[in-house]
Amino acid sequence: MTAEYSAHHLQVLEGLEAVRKRPGMYIGSTDSRGLMHCLWEIIDNSVDEALGGHGSRIDIILYPDGSVEVRDRARGIPVDVEPRTGLSGVEVVFTKLHAGGKFGGGSYAASGGLHGVGASVVNALSERLDVEVDRGGKTWAMSFRHGEPGVFADKGQPRSDAPFSAFEKKSELRVVGKTAKGVTGTRIRYWADRQIFTKDAAFNLEELEQRARQTAFLVPGLEIVIRDERTDEPRESVYAFAGGISEFAEFLAPDTAITDTWRLTGTGTFTETVPVLQPNGAMIPTDVSRECVVDVALRWGVGYETTIRSFVNIIATPKGGTHQTGFEQGLMKVLRAQVDQNSRRLKVGNDKIEKDDILAGLTAVLTVRLPEPQFEGQTKEILGTPAVRQIVTSVITKELGAKFSSTKRDDKARTALLLDKVVSEMKARISARTHKETQRRKNALESSSLPAKLADCRTNDVAQSELFIVEGDSALGTAKHARNSEYQALLPIRGKILNVQKASVSDMLSNAECAAIIQVIGAGSGRSFDLEAARYGKIILMSDADVDGAHIRTLLLTLFFRYMRPLIEAGKVYAAVPPLHRVVVINPGSKPNETIYTYSEAELHTLLAKLTKAGKRWQEPVQRYKGLGEMDADQLATTTMDRAGRTLRRVRVEDADTASSVFELLMGSDVAPRREFIVDSSDRLGRERIDA
Template identity: 55%
Template sequence: MAKKEPGSYGAGSLTVLEGLDAVRKRPGMYIGTTDSQGLMHCLWEIIDNSVDEALAGACTHIVVTLHEDGSIEVADNGRGIPVDVEPKTKLTGVEVVLTKLHAGAKFGNSSYNAAGGLHGVGSSVVNALSSRMDVEVDRNGHTYHMAFHQGHPGVYTDEDPQRPSPDSPFKKTRKNRPTELEIIGKVPPKRTGTRIRYWADPEIFNDTAKFDYEQLIDRVRQTSFLVPGLKITVIDERIRETGDVDTDVFEETDVKQAQSDPVERIEAETEASENPAKIGLERANAEDAQEQAQDPQQAVAAIPVVQSADSGASVPGHRRVEEFCHTGGIVDFVDFLSHGEAVSTVWRISGQGTYHEETQAVDANGDLHAQKIVRTCDVDIAMRWTNGYDTVLKSFVNVVATPGGGMHVDGFLQGITKQIRKTVEDNARKLKVNLKDPKMKIERDDILAGLVAVVTVRIAEPQFQGQTKDVLGTAPVKPLVTRITDKQFAELITGAKRGYKEQSARVLEKIVGEMHARIQARKTKEVTRRKNALESASMPSKLSDCQPGNDDIAELFIVEGDSALGTAKAARNSAFQALLPIRGKILNVQKASLSQMLSNKECASIIQVIGAGSGASFDIESARYNKIVMMTDADVDGAHIRTLLLTLFYRYMRPLVEAGHVYAAVPPLHRIALAGARKGEYIYTYSDDELAGRLAQLDAEHIPYADDIQRYKGLGEMDANQLADTTMDPRTRLLRRIRMEDAEQANDIFSLLMGDEVPPRRQFIVDNAEDFDRSKIDT
């Protein structure tokens, strides 16, 4: 044979990958990555298959179990994977689904009208990328079992059948030989379902791949919103609950019920509620059920404790269990996603339309041919505006999340943008919009600020961009969603629909306010840097700025009142300390609209001087000062002013608070003048308790002091040296840094204390009147 020349290229250079070998060779094509994201994607593929059964009306309960050995099990009470022989391949339905790419019941219209897994590669890909996969199917009164190793069917010999392992000896089924399903038990004739347990292959996934429990819970909760009535239970055997819980709240019947098969339990609950006549059938099958219960391989992992997703309680020492079931659909979902004060209630848009699509259909001979069919698209949208500026927009196709959006989201945004612009133009005078000004035009970002929306569509055989299904690509969906949104949203935003007039007015006012904020932000960006700011005549004349060139250490003192300003000017170090006086209490921005805030002179001055913009356009890198210090009197009015300032910072300049750039000055309340040998020395105290303690200490040490102890009523009573030593000089002053450890909790507190609703605030005062801690205030 002739020697092969280096670099030669011929047919012998070609490699043909058959079956699932291509998946193992190029896993990124199917699951995106081989890190944590790909690991989670495998789980989504299995869960989505069970969810598709729920969408088809055949499944009411899904149980996801995280085993201690790292394997994951997904069980459902759907119809079960077909166990009969597929005519073309001569293989059982279980083997076809789990070993053949692009095989399944979702390529036609007979079994699934709306499904998420449409490429027919989900389960088979997970199988290929697993070191072991065990499948159990309940159908026809039997439980069928089949095992796989790296996608190949065969038989494992486990030392302990109750503790299967991917390291157990495995015998692969011979190539091109059908693998018969093993019948391992009996079940009641009416019981159906599928249980898939798999071990991710460490040869495929890298060392950084980790399972994210919180991501799983978020996904499961999300699915329970999108499929009303579907119960999903997550069992984590890796973590034991050890918190102290009053076990009396768990009735004996609950414990017994929790120890039963969760799929069997949910079937019994559902049938009892929907059709009481079926209860007799369950009792008639009691003997079969008892036989099935005696076989340990027939049951999904027993739940040792019932835990509600809302209760947060569990029996100590038991594995973690969370259960989700919602009946309100995406309206409840939007309510769950909403934070802050609501500008509107949850608005609902729903409808149905049809479109034509040309697709490839399989004929009786197994050949593909073009076929033009009519598709039906169900549209369901829920939305709400809040007083914040963050946007929460989630979209789904057949309950599969599309984080990249797609045609359904484009259609929704096009519909609401068109109607909002039209309504603003029709009400320009009322909304104080100058239509002659080309800058005063509503942009999409103005509409999205504070919007919480869930956009869902259900269609047969959607076209996704890639197996990861991040973007919907079915083009006819966009005009269909636009038409439905355009018609129904017009009635809501114009107030034509009964009960929406006041809400639509608030929504329009907010959107117009966002437009003004965006325009104002552009103006403030022109004066963000110190050089430009000093040369600009638009800076507030009352600003006493510091010298340029010290941006890294520059400090802005927001001073209460003009009297304190005079003392502060003499006390400051003008090289890096700037002063901005405010007159009394600024506008309560929690109650005011965005346009009212921007028109307020004090608020606008603060935003302009800091120079980083406001709201969604805030850029902390453009801030002209490293520290923002609120310097107010140490009394109730001063505390109120600080609260109003913090509300402004939190609502419109939140990154400043989150990054720890906002401070509160701590001026003293008292000055003790020492006498005798230490005459001319002073001791400052910051509370009445501290004053009493220091006086007692001086008396005990026999240090004389003047009886006339000065009590400062305000900053203006200090001279420059006193103010510098106690409040402004970095070497001797005391500052309080304002932090935002939990932004959402802080937002709730701000809304409670500074919002429009008086009864909750009154109740808060009543409830906390007895729990009073003087150390938490300044006096």
């Protein structure tokens, strides 16, 4: 380090040097996320062509050598010479930042690419990139290494480490073949530069398939084919959907519908001042009229989860923006007005619905299309165009308002159900807030409003406390003697609780067992759930080790998953593991007998074989516990409740989407898929797996 600092210390990075020096600025990171972002840049260029009506198929191929290829049948990258640079269109696109056909030149009415850096950034961060273009009856080709055009001396299959010769005087766009008349398209294959990306960066097939499915929903008529050749058995997936975003909303919906999938569409215009490139190369601020097309598919279900996917020119905006703000404002405006008009029937009183009440159970796909939208950053996660908010609000207000004023019998029935649901969510929120404010751990100055059947613990240390939810009163009696009352609380439930996957929020709150559990935990439910307010550090489900016990445990987990999910996500929900058998080993002489507990049939048989081999005897018959009530307090404490010797199974949610679909399949109101699942899975169940 030197104190001297003058102009000769400054560095000017030109062309693609800046990309290689600071890749995070352009692709976010250099791990798998950045690697996938590069792939999206190439794919989105092909999608933009399909969006404009050029080409109906895109092929994506993952090769074993780590390279990836994207093929389309669109117009093909221009191969003629760009007059200002004297370079071919292909070389301009892949070597010049902020160069392309998406700056208002008329080539694209609406596109996902905006900044003209996508292809050139991918090229700069690639060890090798090959592009082939079918255009004008010929196949044109060009290759690059680290963004520099040249020729690879390949023998056989192309390799990223093949000898490379950079062009010295003039670049050459080679003609490598002929094509039939009218055949156009582009093929791009590249090898990511492992000097830039981390060692563990890899293409995520599941994420790629998810994005391809999403894009096929957003562009009806487009077929996307993904072929993974990285394994011994290549895998191919094809995505094509004719139903568009209506079908997308149905696919995303996690619950049973109470409304149809409504399609709300409309357009609006606005004026913005933008720099326009003149023929002489000057940029002059000009007032330009823009058209914004709004297309929304939405439906409400019986649940309280909200799923909103927003897109601008088919580019996902996971962090929202002005279009999503306008959408939510439109919903609020319409539904508040409708609740006010029907306040007497709905028995609303002076309470006001809030945004969360409206969004509960909503599944929506929001798309807007407009030329040159303003995004916050190259990653395009937030739309910033201010005028879009008012346009989206106007479209939602008009189209959704028309649904509520419709005289059709089906529309009237569906909108009435929706209003009932919104008001029910409002009342549930108010009720949960009241619970939260009034139910705190009792102390010397405060009486408890907790259920009388709760056998609470004495400690005020939440982290050390445990709540055992016990099946049945008979097990409760034993558990009271087996527990450590300093930190272990007991709440008995009577048999099988309500299946909340089928029931509404109001039904759940009015159910005595469900309400007692929520009240005792003391952290609310649904959207108002506050993990910090939970009264216990561990929630332990203690049920019999039989089929009914498993069913009760499943019903309880359904309640926690749907209405108190943060408890599961924080790892605070456990299942107790009571033993199945008690084996008393007879010791010779005055040595006391030894008691061994086993937890499965296989473990029992292994133990008995081991004892036989050792020449030891055991008391017959071996005790088989059919329920927790068959144990005495010492046995229950030793095996299931005492921290020193018990086993607990932590309930975890590795994939919330998968877990949600499994709960809906196994516990939801749609019976037919569940029956098919049981029939299809029956061949996996053998007699030896049945504990009988």
